[in-house]
Amino acid sequence: xxxxxxxxxxxxxxxxxxxxxxxxxxxxxxxxxxxxxxxxxxxxxxxxxxxxxxxxxxxxxxxxxxxxxxxxxxxxxxxxxxxxxxxxxxxxxxxxxxxxxxxxxxxxxxxxxxxxxxxxxxxxxxxxxxxxxxxxxxxxxxxxxxxxxxxxxxxxxxxxxxxxxxxxxxxxxxxxxxxxxxxxxxxxxxxxxxxxxxxxxxxxxxxxxxxxxxxxxxxxxxxxxxxxxxxxxxxxxxxxxxxxxxxxxxxxxxxxxxxxxxxxxxxxxxxxxxxxxxxxxxxxxxxxxxxxxxxxxxxxxxxxxxxxxxxxxxxxxxxxxxxxxxxxxxxxxxxxxxxxxxxxxxxxxxx
Amino acid sequence: xxxxxxxxxxxxxxxxxxxxxxxxxxxxxxxxxxxxxxxxxxxxxxxxxxxxxxxxxxxxxxxxxxxxxxxxxxxxxxxxxxxxxxxxxxxxxxxxxxxxxxxxxxxxxxxxxxxxxxxxxxxxxxxxxxxxxxxxxxxxxxxxxxxxxxxxxxxxxxxxxxxxxxxxxxxxxxxxxxxxxxxxxxxxxxxxxxxxxxxxxxxxxxxxxxxxxxxxxxxxxxxxxxxxxxxxxxxxxxxxxxxxxxxxxxxxxxxxxxxxxxxxxxxxxxxxxxxxxxxxxxxxxxxxxxxxxxxxxxxxxxxxxxxxxxxxxxxxxxxxxxxxxxxxxxxxxxxxxxxxxxxxxxxxxxx
DNA sequence: CTGTTAGCGCGTTCAA
DNA sequence: TTGAACGCGCTAACAG
Numbered sequence: 179x180x181x182x183x184x185x186x187x188x189x190x191x192x193x194x195x196x197x198x199x200x201x202x203x204x205x206x207x208x209x210x211x212x213x214x215x216x217x218x219x220x221x222x223x224x225x226x227x228x229x230x231x232x233x234x235x236x237x238x239x240x241x242x243x244x245x246x247x248x249x250x251x252x253x254x255x256x257x258x259x260x261x262x263x264x265x266x267x268x269x270x271x272x273x274x275x276x277x278x279x280x281x282x283x284x285x286x287x288x289x290x291x292x293x294x295x296x297x298x299x300x301x302x303x304x305x306x307x308x309x310x311x312x313x314x315x316x317x318x319x320x321x322x323x324x325x326x327x328x329x330x331x332x333x334x335x336x337x338x339x340x341x342x343x344x345x346x347x348x349x350x351x352x353x354x355x356x357x358x359x360x361x362x363x364x365x366x367x368x369x370x371x372x373x374x375x376x377x378x379x380x381x382x383x384x385x386x387x388x389x390x391x392x393x394x395x396x397x398x399x400x401x402x403x404x405x406x407x408x409x410x411x412x413x414x415x416x417x418x419x420x421x422x423x424x425x426x427x428x429x430x431x432x433x434x435x436x437x438x439x440x441x442x443x444x445x446x447x448x449x450x451x452x453x454x455x456x457x458x459x460x461x462x463x464x465x466x467x468x469x470x471x472x473x474x475x476x477x478x479x480x481x482x483x484x485x486x487x488x489x490x491x492x493x494x495x496x497x498x499x500x501x502x503x504x505x506x507x508x509x510x511x512x513x514x515x516x517x518x519x520x521x522x523x524x525x526x527x528x529x
Numbered sequence: 530x531x532x533x534x535x536x537x538x539x540x541x542x543x544x545x546x547x548x549x550x551x552x553x554x555x556x557x558x559x560x561x562x563x564x565x566x567x568x569x570x571x572x573x574x575x576x577x578x579x580x581x582x583x584x585x586x587x588x589x590x591x592x593x594x595x596x597x598x599x600x601x602x603x604x605x606x607x608x609x610x611x612x613x614x615x616x617x618x619x620x621x622x623x624x625x626x627x628x629x630x631x632x633x634x635x636x637x638x639x640x641x642x643x644x645x646x647x648x649x650x651x652x653x654x655x656x657x658x659x660x661x662x663x664x665x666x667x668x669x670x671x672x673x674x675x676x677x678x679x680x681x682x683x684x685x686x687x688x689x690x691x692x693x694x695x696x697x698x699x700x701x702x703x704x705x706x707x708x709x710x711x712x713x714x715x716x717x718x719x720x721x722x723x724x725x726x727x728x729x730x731x732x733x734x735x736x737x738x739x740x741x742x743x744x745x746x747x748x749x750x751x752x753x754x755x756x757x758x759x760x761x762x763x764x765x766x767x768x769x770x771x772x773x774x775x776x777x778x779x780x781x782x783x784x785x786x787x788x789x790x791x792x793x794x795x796x797x798x799x800x801x802x803x804x805x806x807x808x809x810x811x812x813x814x815x816x817x818x819x820x821x822x823x824x825x826x827x828x829x830x831x832x833x834x835x836x837x838x839x840x841x842x843x844x845x846x847x848x849x850x851x852x853x854x855x856x857x858x859x860x861x862x863x864x865x866x867x868x869x870x871x872x873x874x875x876x877x878x879x880x
Numbered sequence: 881c882t883g884t885t886a887g888c889g890c891g892t893t894c895a896a
Numbered sequence: 897t898t899g900a901a902c903g904c905g906c907t908a909a910c911a912g
Contacts, residue, residue, distance in 0.1 A: 193905055204883050209907065216908090217881050239654040240594045241905035244888050249591065251634075251655075259616040259623075269610055272637055281651055283602075284635040286623055300632055303590040304602075465816075544889055555899045560891060567892090568897055592889035595904050 192233040200229045212237070243305060252498065253283045253301035253309045255294065261436075262464045263487050267312055267333060270491020278499055280307070287314060295320045302327050308498045311335075315376040329501045333494045335378045343497040344511040345490055349379055352483040352516035353386040353431075356459050359481070359518055360429045361394050364527040365457065369402040369427035371416040371437060377408075380433055383461070387431065402427060406437060413440030421448065428456060428527040435460035435482055442480075442523065453525035457481070463519055479521030486514050543584040551580045563588070594656060603849065604634045604652035604660045606645065612787075613815045614838050618663055618684060621842020629850055631658070638665060646671045653678050659849045662686075666727040680852045682845045686729045694848040695862040696841055700730055703834040703867035704737035707782055707810050710832070710869055712745050715878040716780040716808065720753040722767040722792070724784035728759075731784055734812070738782065753778060757788060764791030772799065779807060779878040786811035786833055793831075793874065804876035808832070814870055830872030837865050 194205045194212075201208065203222065210216035211226040212235075218226075229235075243249040252275055256264045272282060283301055287294040298320050301309065306328060313334040316324060321337060324330055330342035360368055370387045373380025384403065391398050401423050406412035413432060417440075420427055432438035438460035442452045452458050460482035493512055501507065545556045545563075552559065554573060561567035562577040563586075569577075580586075594600040603626055607615045623633060634652055638645040649671050652660065657679060664685040667675060672688060675681055681693035711719055721738045724731025735754065742749050752774050757763035764783060768791075771778055783789035789811035793803045803809050811833035844863055852858065 191905095195905080205906085206884075206908090207882055210882085213907080219881065222882095236650065236654050238595075238656070238905055239651075240591045240600065240656055241888090242907075243591045244589075244595050244890090244904090245906045245908085247888075259610075259620055260613075262611075262613060265610040265616055269637065272610075279651070281634055281636070281655065283632055285632070286620065299587065300590075300630070303587050304632065305589070305591055546889080556890080557892085557899060557901095558897085561898090564891080570897065573897095589889055592904090593891080595888090595906090596890045596892090598904075 191238070192235045193238070194235075196233060197226060197230050197235055200233070201225055247305070248307055249305045250280055251283055251304065251306050252280050253285065253298075253304075253306040254312065255285050255287055255297060255301075255309065255314050256312045257287055257289050257314065259284070259286050263462050263485065264312060266487035267491035267494070270488040270493075271310060271495040272491075273488075274492045274495025275499060280499075289315075291317070291320070295323070298323050298327075308502050310494050310498060312494075313377070313379070315374075315378075329498060329505060331494045331498045331501070333490055338378070340509060340511070343494075343501060343509050345494045345497060346379065346511075346513060347483075347485045347490065347516050348513040349382045349516075350386045350390075351513075352461065352485075352518075353383050354390050355516060355518040356431055356461075356481075356483060357387070357390045357394060359520060360457060360459070360524065360527075361396070363457070363524060364529075365429040366396050366527070367399070367402075367425065367427045368396065368429045368431060369404070369420050369423075370398075370431045371404045371406040371413065371420075371433055371441070373433035374407045375405065380408075383433065399423065406433060408434050408436065410436040410440035413437035414444045417441045417444040421445075421450075426456075429524070430456065430458050432458065432460050434462050435464040435480060438480055438482065438523070453481075453523050455528065457524040457527070459483075459524060461485075462487075479519075479523070481521045481524040482519050484517040484519045486517070490514060542589070543586045544589070545586075547584060548577060548581050548586055551584065552576055598656070599658055600656045601631055602634055602655065602657050603631050604636065604649075604655075604657040605663065606636050606638050606648060606652075606660070606665050607663045608638055608640050608665065610635070610637050614813050614836065615663060617838035618842035618845070621839040621844075622661060622846040623842075624839075625843045625846025626850060631850075640666075642668070642671070646674070649674050649678075659853050661845050661849060663845075664728070664730070666725075666729075680849060680856060682849045682852070684841055684845045689729065691860060691862070694845075694852060694860050696845045696848060697730065697862075697864060698834075698836045698841065698867050699864040700733045700867075701737045701741075702864075703812065703836075703869075704734050704782075705741050706867060706869040707812075707832075707834060708738070708741045708745060710871060711780045711808060711810070711875065711878075712747070714808070714875060715880075717747050717878070718750070718753075718776070718778045719747065719780045719782060720755070720771050720774075720778035721749075721782045722755045722757040722764065722771075722784055722788060725758045726756065731759075734784065750774065757784060759785050759787065761787040761791035764788035765795045768792045768795040772796075772801075777807075780875070781807065781809050783809065783811050785813050786815040786831060789831055789833065789874070804832075804874050806879065808875040808878070810834075810875060812836075813838075830870075830874070832872045832875040833870050835868040835870045837868070841865060 194208050198205045198208045208226050211218045211223045285297040308328050309330045311332050315335055316337055325341055332342055332344045334346050336344045372384045404416040404419055406416050432441055438458050442458050445452055450456055460480045463482045463484035545559050549556045549559045558569055559577050562569045562574045636648040659679050660681045662683050666686055667688055676692055683693055683695045685697050687695045723735045755767040755770055757767050783792055789809050793809050796803055801807055811831045814833045814835035
């Protein structure tokens, strides 16, 4: 049962030829028997399977990939594995593609163009069968490489023009939910801290903010839309700028939860209380800040928009599988509904 | 400059042969020129490089892998990408190995033995040059597969006997720091919620707890050591059991932050305040719960042990690189010092 | 039903 | 200094 040679490490893996010799047959027959395609004598078939098992044979994925030009791998680019929303998306992808036995190359781009390009090169060199780009702004050479490569699915951000399927949250819905919530609380002077200009989602949300404010009949004073980023740091700058407005906003919408928390921290330092003096909202529900979550010490949570992250990933994985099977189909765009999570960082506007 | 054929997607990648034909040379010469090994006429060398560039040639990683039996990939197994400590470790690994142009296969095992085995198989099939196992309990077939495979580096948990390098936090130090902190606050009745029995780290910490309590001269009453897991859920059960003790502990050490938060939530539900009535500590600093972190709304943090996660990963990556270069060297074990993060979930014992 | 043959794209001898 | 030839391990077409 136990092979003696396994005592010394890294024994050479058996190949089809080894099994063929062992059985007195040809490689081709063994290959057919093991792959299940093509006819082979049932008796010999059994023998082949048995000795394969006995020798611990496993077909070499790279030899197969070289031959078939399919690697059974998928490249996934994420901006920052350390940001909690991405692992959640990745898990969704994993769930979807692992049923078809794909393995993921997961790569961090750190929002760095050069790194992104290098990683895309590396993934293409490895012949990934498809790519999923999460929150990636892709341009220039990287764009050209991708367009000449295997199918892409874009999550959150999208290139323009779009050359692949797209899965993202319904940003318009999310922004509208936040604004309606604040409006209902009596807020009229809402300010918006925008995400990075390079992000298509950030641009979309910014546009939604303007449109929705108009719909609600709220004017947007000069200086109430601040150019920011997704880094917490930018929250402090934005908050400072907004406090300098006269009068300042009664509510601030942040582009994500990191920025929102930093805004809150800054306001606290300035002696302002959240939500009593000013309301703040996030976006993403990155930290699952609900009851039983991280705010267990004091049940205090951030009011935010919950993106269905897991599902985002699952749909992206499924979209890619479908496309790899049917490369010709027209590109699909899927927007997932968002969920307003009302917690403790918003309150009625001070009159 | 811009190749017209790129308009239609998925053009066939150029090979050595394409370049050879273009230059009127043989594949072998081209290969030597591009790899930099072996002699080749400087003039032709330049020509070859230029046309390679012009054609957008990139050497096929899988063909090379098949030929050289080195894939330039590393497999990483983690228990749950959704637990914030793991992405942080992965990032450290990434930083370390990307300097040598390795790409990571990142796989979730979900603490599931069957999944783990399937993933190890899959990674070995893909000929990974090395493996990093983060918090994995590996046994039976999986163990045998690994022992016959490429070098492994273990992070946090380790198999027994150990057959690879090991990088982990200094658990003894962490537990001692927590107990000394509590002792200094006047606590004597400390209880310990243990992690899963299958985890070597959990076992280690449990042993440290007993040893350290003895050193401090504190008896450990019957029922003060509870068998738990790393799931938050187990915190509630443990807390319930501990409250049933007479008298109950004045401080509870949890095996990780998830469990700690759940314990706190449970205690709150029972009308007990943390830390006024009872102190609770975590382990890992999974959420970076410091100032400016997630507790921005109310500056309330969990007292816990900060594992140097990034560095853990970096050292693991470096250890693997070193071992792949020098397979024969004796296995190294590295323990990283832990850092006590005193925050708001611990206070002086009630007299 | 089975074996022979021919690559996939690359690296590395060995002759010339 | 270069080219011819082989093989990494597998799949697939073809002939028997």
